Amino acid sequence: MTVRGLTFISALGAVLLGNVAAMAAESVVNAVRKPANATESLPQATDVRVGGDDKQTRFVVDLSQKINLAAFTLADPYRVVIDLPQITFKLSAKAGEQARGLVKAFRYGLIMQGGSRIVLDTKGPVRIDKVFALDAADGQPARLVLDLTPIDRASFLSTISLENRSPRSSSAKPSEAAPQAAADPRPLIVLDPGHGGIDNGTKAASGEMEKDVVLQFAVTLRDKLERSGKYRVAMTRSDDTFIPLAERVRFARAHGGALFVSIHADAIPRREGQAEGATIYTLSEHASDAEAARLAEAENKADVIAGVDLTAEPGDVANILVDLAQRETKTYSTQFARALVGELKATARLHKNPMKAGGFKVLTAPDVPSVLIELGYMSTKDDLKLLTSPAWQAKTAAALSQAVDTFFTPRLAGAGRGSN
């Protein structure tokens, strides 16, 4: 893919989907990039405190050394985002869950290679009064200090438009390189492990996180597909990095994906009882049932969690569906979903209604057949045992790989992909 081609498709994606990923990329601080594997040499965040009240709230992070930072605000929902060079967070497991003053909650983590982020949810519109980093002095560690005061919504929104005018880094996030397409006619399967970095996804009571489980499974599936020799495989992420939803879609389109498989693991609150087994989702404006609606909403929150600006996004699946309806993409997506259910029936646990639909943003590529698979429930003990078992992962990856074969065989035997 030439640079020009990528730029063109990116622009097309931005028009179709809203410039969400670009907004995220823009907000990344111009900090010195460090390779992620050098984590032992990274600056550390060792403690965090929130003080004050609804009139003025101070947020302080203790650091092992002074670092560069950039802070800005986002609307709908109200958030404050602090971008930092990559740091290691050594904070207590409950850090971020306590509300105090203007801060409802906060979270932190990797937003991309070389960059970490802290996202604060605020009770209402706020102004960043001060934000600065201090060197260690007088027996105190280096610190990051953020002061917030409440303001009205109109002033808040005008601050945001000013912030957006100032140039942050405008370079788009370089996606992971896909295998070279030019001379290789094999179909490209894009695997999309959900969540990552600052966004953990769902969490088991025993601490396992969706982002880790789905990455592990995606790697197993990638290896299985590659070993068959029939497909090229690219992954939207192959490490613990956050990727905005629109960037995942753009990645699949820019690399000419023939099939897009988003991989997740669900969880339901204990009070809602038990659920088990895998479910396959395709895109639809109207959710097939209440559970599908809940799930689509939860999965679409990934960008909010990571501090991506959603106001630039149309937020409406309907327009994309009009476009989709004119293409074979939707039919192909359903065909693949059926093949998946057929294969998984024999090898894995399936949910009692295994084929559903909902308004998942990650499934909105108009020209790449896309499904989202929820492998099972992190909240269900027996499912979790399977999800984290290498034997189950291998067996399920084999079933998925078989479904990919079922999906492509008629077309590969014919005149080529998409031509029949």
Ligand SMILES: [Zn+2]
């Ligand atoms: Zn998920």
